[in-house]
Amino acid sequence: MANNNGSNCHLCMQKSDVFKRLNHDELDAVNGCRVTIKYRPGEIIFKQGSPCHDFVCIVSGLAKLYIESECEKRIIIGFAKPVDYIFVPGAFTDKRHHFSAVACEETTACLVNAEVFQNILDNNNAFASAFIKKVSEQAIGMFEQLASLTHKQMPGRIADVLLSLSQKIYNANPFVTSLSRQDLADMSGMTKESAIRILKTFKDDNLIRTDSDTIELLNVPMLETISRNG
Amino acid sequence: MANNNGSNCHLCMQKSDVFKRLNHDELDAVNGCRVTIKYRPGEIIFKQGSPCHDFVCIVSGLAKLYIESECEKRIIIGFAKPVDYIFVPGAFTDKRHHFSAVACEETTACLVNAEVFQNILDNNNAFASAFIKKVSEQAIGMFEQLASLTHKQMPGRIADVLLSLSQKIYNANPFVTSLSRQDLADMSGMTKESAIRILKTFKDDNLIRTDSDTIELLNVPMLETISRNG
DNA sequence: GCACTCCGTTGATATAAATCAACAGAATAA
DNA sequence: TTATTCTGTTGATTTATATCAACGGAGTGC
Numbered sequence: 001m002a003n004n005n006g007s008n009c010h011l012c013m014q015k016s017d018v019f020k021r022l023n024h025d026e027l028d029a030v031n032g033c034r035v036t037i038k039y040r041p042g043e044i045i046f047k048q049g050s051p052c053h054d055f056v057c058i059v060s061g062l063a064k065l066y067i068e069s070e071c072e073k074r075i076i077i078g079f080a081k082p083v084d085y086i087f088v089p090g091a092f093t094d095k096r097h098h099f100s101a102v103a104c105e106e107t108t109a110c111l112v113n114a115e116v117f118q119n120i121l122d123n124n125n126a127f128a129s130a131f132i133k134k135v136s137e138q139a140i141g142m143f144e145q146l147a148s149l150t151h152k153q154m155p156g157r158i159a160d161v162l163l164s165l166s167q168k169i170y171n172a173n174p175f176v177t178s179l180s181r182q183d184l185a186d187m188s189g190m191t192k193e194s195a196i197r198i199l200k201t202f203k204d205d206n207l208i209r210t211d212s213d214t215i216e217l218l219n220v221p222m223l224e225t226i227s228r229n230g
Numbered sequence: 231m232a233n234n235n236g237s238n239c240h241l242c243m244q245k246s247d248v249f250k251r252l253n254h255d256e257l258d259a260v261n262g263c264r265v266t267i268k269y270r271p272g273e274i275i276f277k278q279g280s281p282c283h284d285f286v287c288i289v290s291g292l293a294k295l296y297i298e299s300e301c302e303k304r305i306i307i308g309f310a311k312p313v314d315y316i317f318v319p320g321a322f323t324d325k326r327h328h329f330s331a332v333a334c335e336e337t338t339a340c341l342v343n344a345e346v347f348q349n350i351l352d353n354n355n356a357f358a359s360a361f362i363k364k365v366s367e368q369a370i371g372m373f374e375q376l377a378s379l380t381h382k383q384m385p386g387r388i389a390d391v392l393l394s395l396s397q398k399i400y401n402a403n404p405f406v407t408s409l410s411r412q413d414l415a416d417m418s419g420m421t422k423e424s425a426i427r428i429l430k431t432f433k434d435d436n437l438i439r440t441d442s443d444t445i446e447l448l449n450v451p452m453l454e455t456i457s458r459n460g
Numbered sequence: 461g462c463a464c465t466c467c468g469t470t471g472a473t474a475t476a477a478a479t480c481a482a483c484a485g486a487a488t489a490a
Numbered sequence: 491t492t493a494t495t496c497t498g499t500t501g502a503t504t505t506a507t508a509t510c511a512a513c514g515g516a517g518t519g520c
Contacts, residue, residue: 028366042307055407067280071340071460089366092359098370121359128358129322129351135365140328142372146307150419151299153476181498188260189380191478196499230303383506411468421508426469 009034011131013081014109018134021127026120039063039103041178048100054111057085060106062169062178066186067099069175075149078141079169087135091118114180118211122132149189153230157188157228158198160211166217174209174216242340245313251356256336259350264396265341269333271408278330284341287315290401291337292408296416297329305379306417307332308371309399317365320368321348326344335408349372379419382460387418388428389457392438404439404446 007158009031013019022030036059039045045056048068058080063084066076076098080086090096091114148160161184166175185195202208207223210215217223239261243249266289269275275286278298295316303448307329310316320326322345344364345434351358351399378390396405415425432438437453439446447453 019237043270056493067377069377069460070458071381073381075376075380077373080263085452087369089369092363092366093370098373108361121362122355123357125358128355128362130359132351132362132365133322135362135369136322139317139319139372140323142369142376143307146305146376146379147299149376150305151301151303180496193479193499195479197477200499215312228300230299279486410466422467423509424507430469 001055007148012057013082015084016085018085018127018130019083021124022120023124026124026127029116029120030112033113033116037109039107039109040105041103041105041107042179043103045101045103045107045109048097049136050097051095052088052091052097053114054116055085055088055091056080056101057112057119058082059108059110063107063109063177063181064104065099066192072151074186075160075189076183078138080168083088083162085112087138104183144156152196153199154188154190155201156228156230157190158184158195158202159223161187162202162215162217163220163223163227165215166220174214176214178213237341239340242287242313246315247311248315248357248360248382251354251360252350253354256350256354256357259346260342263343264344267339267341269337269339269341271333271337273333273334274329275331275333275339278327280327281325282327283344285315285318285321285344285347286310286331287340287342289338289340291379292334293331293337293339294334294409294413295329295331303417304416306413307375308368311399315342316327317368317418333414344399354376363441379459381388382457384418384420384428385456386458386460387420388414388425389453391417392447392452393457395445396450404444406444408443 005073009019009027013022013027019027035054036210038100039061045063046052062081063086064076065078065080066074068074080101086101090098121131148157152160164187165177165179166173170177181196181199182192184199185192189196199210202223203210203224207217207219207226208216239249239257243252244259249257265284266361269291275293276386291310292317294306295308295310296304298304310331316331318327320328322381334406351361376386394417395407396403400407411426411429412422416426416427417420429438429440432453433440437447437449438458439448
């Protein structure tokens with residue numbers, strides 16, 4: 001895994017609201033200590049509980065972020081897609097990862113030394129502001145997920161997952177996904193079997209169409225109604 | 231509700247890790263635009279969906295923060311106690327409140343103009359860093375709550391609530407609380423009736439003791455075991 | 461005084477969802 | 491090739507939890 005192969009920070013800078021705030025020197029600092037790594041599907045980028053030394057920026061592919069409990073259950077709390085770094089709250093507190101990140105498909109990530117990142121954050125107000133904005137958006141997303149998981153029944157939760165995948169993750173309507181049924185279940189807080197059953201009722205009602213890894217939402221308004229009604 | 235009655239910012243500064251980072255001028259700016267308000271139990275400090283013009287700092291009492299869904303259900307996502315401001319993610323995004331804050335008991339809050347607050351955040355790196363640290367801690371707390379609510383059964387969730395109240399909110403073991411059974415249920419994602427039933431089994435097993443508004447944890451290790459086992 | 465609402469409590473019943481079990485197909489390893 | 495593991499799927503059964511209903515007590519307003 002060589003350093004600085006493929007992309008460089010100046011390319012990413014154009015694509016990311018947050019990295020736009022970096023000046024030339026800061027970008028050089030990041031570029032200088034940056035390590036690019038390719039992950040294959042299923043490979044762990046970082047593991048819950050492990051120390052966090054680096055900030056991770058996803059350059060290509062898709063990573064899922066999930067919490068694992070003692071009881072072997074997982075809950076997917078979000079995704080990281082290009083070009084975005086992963087907000088690691090532990091980096092600012094106990095220097096531990098509080099969730100795991102795993103590549104869903106072939107994924108490239110840049111690792112940036114946490115101290116370098118922290119240093120920029122401490123000195124560049126615009127960057128810090130953009131960072132806080134991003135963290136705020138993520139917090140709001142967590143609120144929505146928490147409300148969905150605790151207040152809605154399974155059809156509403158699956159509707160939420162499908163709408164979120166189409167509108168926030170893939171930004172497409174027939175979308176091709178690398179997520180398994182288990183992943184969909186982990187997003188919606190249910191078992192794989194239950195997720196499959198709900199998807200089947202949606203298919204029977206012509207709300208969606210699935211074909212191997214492709215999912216198409218045929219009736220978005222109805223899915224939104226199901227989401228609202230819980 | 232007059233301005234600047236009772237406390238002043240210099241007192242709060244000593245009690246809050248975050249406000250310690252403010253210099254004299256910044257503190258004066260905050261002090262100058264600050265409005266102090268007393269809320270009675272049950273009164274709304276701010277309401278989900280409403281525009282957020284001010285940052286809220288709790289000076290005395292206790293406020294509960296909760297998300298309300300369309301289906302009339304609530305989930306308490308945290309508390310604010312003295313001296314702490316409430317992190318309002320909407321202030322950095324869509325200028326709307328994404329959860330409601332309600333006084334649990336007689337509560338005093340200082341409202342600080344959001345622009346003044348934002349201005350300090352943009353210019354004081356140490357303050358911004360402390361802010362990010364606080365937000366990170368809150369995010370980690372949300373992860374734990376999400377895992378508790380989605381992966382544990384009712385006894386584990388109630389154990390989590392009791393331990394959290396004793397160890398994080400009240401910092402006392404027999405503690406006197408102003409929270410209703412409904413509030414405990416809203417913290418643990420279940421109905422009031424279910425919460426009461428679990429509390430009863432805990433009482434029957436001599437894990438806790440309750441006397442009107444007082445709750446005492448008699449067997450913390452066992453409660454922790456119940457929490458771990460879900 | 462009385463009516464009324466809110467909170468805490470308990471029991472009976474209904475139901476959403478997990479668990480258990482089985483199997484087919486695809487992918488992977490030996 | 492065969493064996494083996496993982497994913498997707500379906501059905502039968504169990505169970506955790508919500509819902510419904512009822513009641514006593516405390517507080518509040520009239």
